[in-house]
Structures are given as C-alpha cells and as structure tokens.
Amino acid sequence: MYPKVIQKLINLFSNFPTIGPRTATRFVFYLLKLPKEKLEELSQVILDLKKEIKICKICFNPFSPAQILESKIEADKDKEKKEICPICQNPARDRSKICVIANETDLAKIESTRKYNGVYHILGGNIKLAKKNLAGFLKIKELIKRIEQERNKEKEMEIILALNPTTEGNATSLYLEKELKPFNIKITRLGRGLPIGGELEYADEETLSSSLEGRN
Numbered sequence: 358m359y360p361k362v363i364q365k366l367i368n369l370f371s372n373f374p375t376i377g378p379r380t381a382t383r384f385v386f387y388l389l390k391l392p393k394e395k396l397e398e399l400s401q402v403i404l405d406l407k408k409e410i411k412i413c414k415i416c417f418n419p420f421s422p423a424q425i426l427e428s429k430i431e432a433d434k435d436k437e438k439k440e441i442c443p444i445c446q447n448p449a450r451d452r453s454k455i456c457v458i459a460n461e462t463d464l465a466k467i468e469s470t471r472k473y474n475g476v477y478h479i480l481g482g483n484i485k486l487a488k489k490n491l492a493g494f495l496k497i498k499e500l501i502k503r504i505e506q507e508r509n510k511e512k513e514m515e516i517i518l519a520l521n522p523t524t525e526g527n528a529t530s531l532y533l534e535k536e537l538k539p540f541n542i543k544i545t546r547l548g549r550g551l552p553i554g555g556e557l558e559y560a561d562e563e564t565l566s567s568s569l570e571g572r573n
C-alpha cells in the first residue's frame with residue numbers, strides 16, 4: 358500500500374522493542390518531513406553506535422573506550438583495558454559481589470541509587486516461558502565462568518539476582534538458583550517492596566534502594 362522504501366522502513370522500525378506497526382509508520386512519516394541534514398545526522402549517529410561503543414567482555418555493559426581515555430580515568434592505553442567497562446575497571450568496586458540483571462537499563466537504574474558498590478552481569482534478557490530453551494541465548498555460561506574464576510579468592514562471593522519481579526524474571530531467578538547451587542556461594546534476591554509484575558526500570562529510586570539493602 359505504501360511505496361517500497363516506506364514499507365521497508367516501517368518493517369524495520371516494527372522490529373524495535375515495544376514498537377508496533379502503527380508507531381513505526383508514524384516514525385517513517387516524521388522522518389519524511391525532516392530536512393536532509395537531520396537525516397544524515399541520524400544515519401551517522403546510528404553508524405557511530407557500532408564504531409564507538411564496545412561491550413564489556415566481563416559484564417556485557419556497553420561503554421565508550423574513547424571516553425575512558427578522554428576522562429583519564431585510566432591513562433593506561435593497554436588494549437585489555439579498552440575492552441573492559443569503567444565499572445569493572447574501577448578498583449573501588451567490590452568484585453566479590455555480582456549483581457545479575459536482565460538489561461542495560463537496569464544497570465543504569467541501580468547505579469542511580471548510589472547504594473551498590475559491587476559489579477554487574479547483564480544477562481541480555483529473561484527466560485521466555487513461551488519458548489523452550491531460551492536460556493541458551495542469555496549470558497549464563499559466561500556468568501558461571503566468572504564465578505568459577507572469582508570464587509576461590511579470599512572474600513566470600515555474593516550473587517545478587519536483581520531480575521524483574523515478573524513471571525519471566527522469577528523463572529530466570531529460579532533457573533539461575535538451580536544452576537548456581539553446586540557452587541555453594543551466597544545467592545540473594547532483591548528484598549520486598551518492588552511492585553509485583555512491574556519492571557525494575559520503572560521502580561522509584563527509594564524503593565529500589567531499600568530493596569537492595571533488604572536483599573535476602
């Protein structure tokens with residue numbers, strides 16, 4: 358019904374999280390009204406995403422290595438350091454505490470409380486109950502490898518499961534508890550207070566802070 362290129366872009370936007378075909382169509386007609394320079398800027402920023410952002414090879418947090426060098430957090434130009442995010446590089450963070458979260462936005466949310474000084478592990482989603490064996494797509498193997506490497510150090514390890522209080526989040530926590538049981542390490546979950554069925558991302562800072570402090 359629309360010209361081919363319009364339909365193609367609608368289809369591409371429809372694949373975005375939470376975007377349905379109606380919103381996707383509005384995006385395309387909005388873009389059509391923009392001046393050429395704005396479209397060029399947009400295309401360039403999208404291309405820069407892949408060029409400038411790296412995914413931390415320890416916790417899978419996206420970060421900008423160029424910014425680390427600019428801000429001189431780390432003057433060391435060691436290649437290894439360019440592959441590790443500022444949180445994992447920070448000597449003040451407690452590596453014996455790993456907070457397991459579903460998405461990047463959850464990390465930002467927990468950081469905003471300023472109540473957590475451990476490190477993170479981004480799974481990349483939750484176990485989808487409708488589809489079988491989706492656990493394989495999450496960074497669970499990588500988490501187990503980290504625990505194997507860290508657990509023999511002097512400090513007792515704690516794995517904090519900070520997944521959404523939703524059916525899928527709970528299923529993911531249960532699955533992880535089962536997988537991590539053989540390691541005999543402390544496994545905690547966020548305390549009460551988070552609205553059941555809600556997402557961590559939308560919790561207010563105070564609720565999230567007390568839920569972190571009240572973990573058990």
Ligand SMILES: [Zn+2]
Nearest residue numbers: 413416442445
């Ligand atoms: Zn990291």
